[in-house]
Amino acid sequence: MKILTFTGRTPSEALKKAKMEIGDEGMLIETREVQKKALGKEPLYEIVIGIEEGMIPNTYPNAKKPLRKQKPLKKESEDILYDISNAAKQISKISDATTPQFDYPNYTQPKTAPEYEPKELKEIKTEINKLTDKVKIIQNMFWDEKSPDIEAQIPSEFAEIYRLASQSGMNKEHLDGLMRITLEHMPFKMKENSATVKRYFQTLLRKMVPVRMETPPKLGSKKVIMLVGPTGVGKTTSIAKLAARYSYLMEKRYKVGLVVLDTYRIGAVEQLMQYARMMKLGIETVVDPPEFSKALDSLKYCDYIMIDTMGSSPYDKGKIEKIYECLDGNTTEYNVDVVLVMPSSIKYEDLKVTYDNFSSLGVDTLMFTKLDETMGFGNIFSLAYETKKPISYFSVGQEVPEDLVCASSDFLIECLLHGFNRSKA
Numbered sequence: 001m002k003i004l005t006f007t008g009r010t011p012s013e014a015l016k017k018a019k020m021e022i023g024d025e026g027m028l029i030e031t032r033e034v035q036k037k038a039l040g041k042e043p044l045y046e047i048v049i050g051i052e053e054g055m056i057p058n059t060y061p062n063a064k065k066p067l068r069k070q071k072p073l074k075k076e077s078e079d080i081l082y083d084i085s086n087a088a089k090q091i092s093k094i095s096d097a098t099t100p101q102f103d104y105p106n107y108t109q110p111k112t113a114p115e116y117e118p119k120e121l122k123e124i125k126t127e128i129n130k131l132t133d134k135v136k137i138i139q140n141m142f143w144d145e146k147s148p149d150i151e152a153q154i155p156s157e158f159a160e161i162y163r164l165a166s167q168s169g170m171n172k173e174h175l176d177g178l179m180r181i182t183l184e185h186m187p188f189k190m191k192e193n194s195a196t197v198k199r200y201f202q203t204l205l206r207k208m209v210p211v212r213m214e215t216p217p218k219l220g221s222k223k224v225i226m227l228v229g230p231t232g233v234g235k236t237t238s239i240a241k242l243a244a245r246y247s248y249l250m251e252k253r254y255k256v257g258l259v260v261l262d263t264y265r266i267g268a269v270e271q272l273m274q275y276a277r278m279m280k281l282g283i284e285t286v287v288d289p290p291e292f293s294k295a296l297d298s299l300k301y302c303d304y305i306m307i308d309t310m311g312s313s314p315y316d317k318g319k320i321e322k323i324y325e326c327l328d329g330n331t332t333e334y335n336v337d338v339v340l341v342m343p344s345s346i347k348y349e350d351l352k353v354t355y356d357n358f359s360s361l362g363v364d365t366l367m368f369t370k371l372d373e374t375m376g377f378g379n380i381f382s383l384a385y386e387t388k389k390p391i392s393y394f395s396v397g398q399e400v401p402e403d404l405v406c407a408s409s410d411f412l413i414e415c416l417l418h419g420f421n422r423s424k425a
């Protein structure tokens with residue numbers, strides 16, 4: 001089964017496009033108005049179509065790589081270190097002052113000079129390297145937003161990395177703290193060159209991102225996962241992606257059941273119901289909190305139970321309270337993992353307010369969506385760093401089920417320093 005989206009100025013225009021591209025075999029899951037008509041702006045509608053894989057005509061552009069083909073996470077991502085000084089000291093220890101050992105992708109280890117390289121040639125090469133570094137430093141001098149606190153201490157070789165991290169939306173206190181630690185613990189020899197500074201800083205950042213590795217349920221037990229978060233952040237789409245992942249994209253196929261909380265009776269059920277129909281999954285609706293345990297019980301044959309909730313503004317205490325009542329009244333033996341879903345496109349301060357407002361639900365992990373719609377990723381880094389809550393997943397687009405990535409610190413820091421690149425997901 002594949003889920004495809006098509007857009008148009010009217011729903012029927014979007015439907016026409018869908019018919020032209022995939023024929024009549026699809027099933028309409030949802031119609032959404034994604035942009036209202038406004039002065040100088042056309043309205044935009046999106047329709048979501050589900051279709052069996054075998055029914056997609058060859059002429060339809062190929063789907064992106066499925067999740068199971070993604071590289072497994074590196075062991076390093078498991079190392080969660082919250083103490084910056086320790087991380088910095090550790091990196092200093094493993095790094096030889098003269099022969100750096102990081103695997104920064106754009107960095108090529110200097111080749112050992114041939115034995116008979118004339119001394120003059122060696123000197124010229126050293127001069128060229130120094131000049132290249134100076135040019136970088138001069139380029140970065142045009143960037144005028146410097147830290148008032150530690151400006152005086154920042155050597156010019158650090159300017160590039162400082163600018164990149166600062167423009168990424170990272171919280172300023174975090175950045176300055178990390179800079180201070182880097183300056184303090186970095187082997188002297190490495191400080192002379194902006195490339196080694198960058199690699200050192202990148203490795204340090206990677207060590208600072210808390211990540212929750214995905215672990216399948218143990219034999220005889222199950223995972224119950226609830227997605228909560230503000231309105232329109234991509235909770236339902238992410239539930240559909242995760243349900244597809246667990247039920248048919250992993251090595252083992254798990255039984256997945258869905259629960260939707262519709263405690264405000266706003267008809268939040270239909271969108272997920274369509275996905276459930278497509279994937280042939282059991283689905284239960286909870287209208288009153290006391291029904292929550294019953295819903296979980298009736299899905300006890302499942303390995304995974306995914307719970308969708310209504311979006312609520314972080315200030316809408318009423319809706320958050322209803323979710324709390326469900327969790328609080330859970331009489332089953334199952335532990336519910338609460339995943340707070342947030343868009344990566346909002347600034348750190350807003351992420352923090354959102355986190356604070358949902359924290360009463362006992363957030364276990366963080367999931368960030370819409371990575372494809374943003375340029376800076378320092379806000380994500382800062383929230384995870386500040387709250388010490390591990391990140392579990394990233395959503396990198398609208399396509400179900402492809403656009404989901406298991407969180408890894410390598411991936412986040414790569415995005416932070418070099419931008420989002422779909423091929424590295």
Ligand SMILES: Nc1nc2c(ncn2[C@@H]2O[C@H](COP(=O)(O)OP(=O)(O)OP(=O)(O)O)[C@@H](O)[C@H]2O)c(=O)[nH]1
Pocket residue numbers: 032034046230231232233234235236237238268309310311312369370371372373395396397398403
């Ligand atoms: N670009 C982009 N769009 C996304 C992503 N995830 C979800 N969306 C889109 O965001 C819109 C809202 O997604 P939903 O899954 O309905 O969001 P929700 O959080 O369930 O919304 P409510 O139930 O109304 O709170 C849809 O148009 C999705 O296709 C993403 O990672 N990138």
Ligand SMILES: [Mg+2]
Pocket residue numbers: 235236237268308309310311
């Ligand atoms: Mg929803």
